[in-house]
Amino acid sequence: MTRSQAASPKGKTTYFQVSPHLVVPGTLGGFSVYLKRKGRMVLYAPRGEGFTETHRQRLLDLGVNRVWVEAADRAGYEEYVRANLGTMVEDARIPVKERAEAWCGASETMIREMLAEDAPDEQLIMRFARVRTLLRNTLKFFSDPDTLRELGRFLRAGFDAHRHGLSVMVLNAAVLETYDGLPDRLLHACCAGAVLHDIGKTRLEGALRTADPQDLDQEQLSVWKTHPSVGVSVCSRLSLEQETLQCILFHHEREDGSGFPSGGRGEDLPFYPRVLGLCNAYDDLVRGGPVRPGLSAFDALCRIKEERGAYDSDMLRRLITVLSKAELV
Template sequence: MGLNTRAARPVSYFPVSPVMLFPEALGDFSVYLWQGGDFVLYTASGQKFTPRHRKVLHDNGVREVYVQSSEKPQYELYIERNLGSILMDETLPVEVRSQVFYEASNVVMQDIFDHKLPGGVRARHFDRVTDIVRSSIRFLASDKSLAAVAPFISHDYKTYTHCMHVFIYSVAVFQATGMSDADTFECGLGALLHDIGKARVPRRILNKRGALTQTEREVIKEHPVHGVSMCSHLPMTQNTINCILFHHEKLDGTGYPAGLRQEHIPLPVRIISMADIYDALTTARPYADAMPPYEALTLIRQQMRDSVDMDVFRRFVAVLSGADML
């Protein structure tokens, strides 16, 4: 009988704050402590993390525990399932809750965009997105949440992070305008999925560094219709569909896909359009550097005033200013 000479794969770990482990919540991953120069099992997969477990860590000043990298998907799913409880737990610092919200949401959105979707958005992905929206709306309504989320907003453009940013900005403005909870949910869902149609645009076009050809621009302009098509089998309201389909319409009628004008563009769509433009300008794209916020807002005010709603613009600036994001 020969010896197995294959080297064992090294086990890697990633750190987790103990406040992210919830008493009585069952996790399908093991938790380890770093003691005496090695990782030591603290709670096993399938074991409830109890108040006593948390108290022992707190009393001993333990600020980090560890999860094996191979169990990261299980940990991320655990965070998703408990996100609503995390965001409403006011014993946790708002900065911690903001980071969990941003990272958990990005995991979901990246998962959607990384999957090939010939048949459209899968129902299980849609359920995850609706859970994110439902869990985060109340949190984003609090006075300090937008300012706390701001440091996590990346200025390196990716489609899935862009969708997150547009959702965050849009929900803040929806709430500032007094929109009902039901409408905020439906339109927030549309904001989060507004660019889902780009999953059907070739990456060589999305990531092109130089100027697009006319043909490539026409391909890009198909993404709102693709987005609605990809979601046609899902239980969406007209509010949500409008946000996906019309977010590139302009008040002067020069937008797409329908060339809508003025009052024919619903207010929530105008808000999402503003957030979409602002985030695109303030993040680094393959063909343009990121603009500072003031410069981006100046450009919108001076060069786009005929195509965007200036009342929405003023509300948008007020929301950013109130969160110290300018």
């Protein structure tokens, strides 16, 4: 979904554009679909009417690549996308770019809500349940290099925690998929950990929530380094697998024992939080921050290689392979 809207005089109805591919046949939407003809909006399918394959095919035959929805119906459309996202991302007839855009839009909204600083327990539990369902329904979507390339294009921009979490999760899933025989249960648990890995930062005070650790003094850095433990505490109210909690707690550990909070070394730690730690470090480097520009993929990988002993060489090779196949490096 794009954020562009049809220009309208003050007080008039406004609209936003969506792809006709993303209106799933056989479903009912809480929104009406319009076509734009000679500068005027023409009703094509009213709210609540079943959208059929004939509807969609007729639009595609006419060369229509965008339809319009009233701005007042945005919440209904976004809920519709969330409900049908699993079907959308599996539909090979929909261009990969549009599936990736739909996935990113829906996922960002859900993660932003879940990471809200003031979310009470019951809302956190409900919102995480929705994210867990999203992961289970769409994780296989990331295994295709073309998909990964499009997702990377959407997710790389910006410094928001929810976008960083999604980007790390996508990379983490793609690298874990290179390990033969990894059970789906473990993949799901690790990707939930990737999404939640920085949730502890939402409980830090003031600027520490978004601070670059390079800019902190020793006292501030000590507090900032509590965020993995704080994250596990926050997530104690959720029903999480042990692997998910380990990903949250150990995502800043390093192979040479220089990480935190435990200072564990290499094989002392499970392999999956170490994969997450590598993906997290890479995304931090390419994303940059408000005062620190992001690096190119090549420069970020060089920086990681320079930290000799900090990251497992086989895991780094797998990350490079994933990025290369997706033409992201």
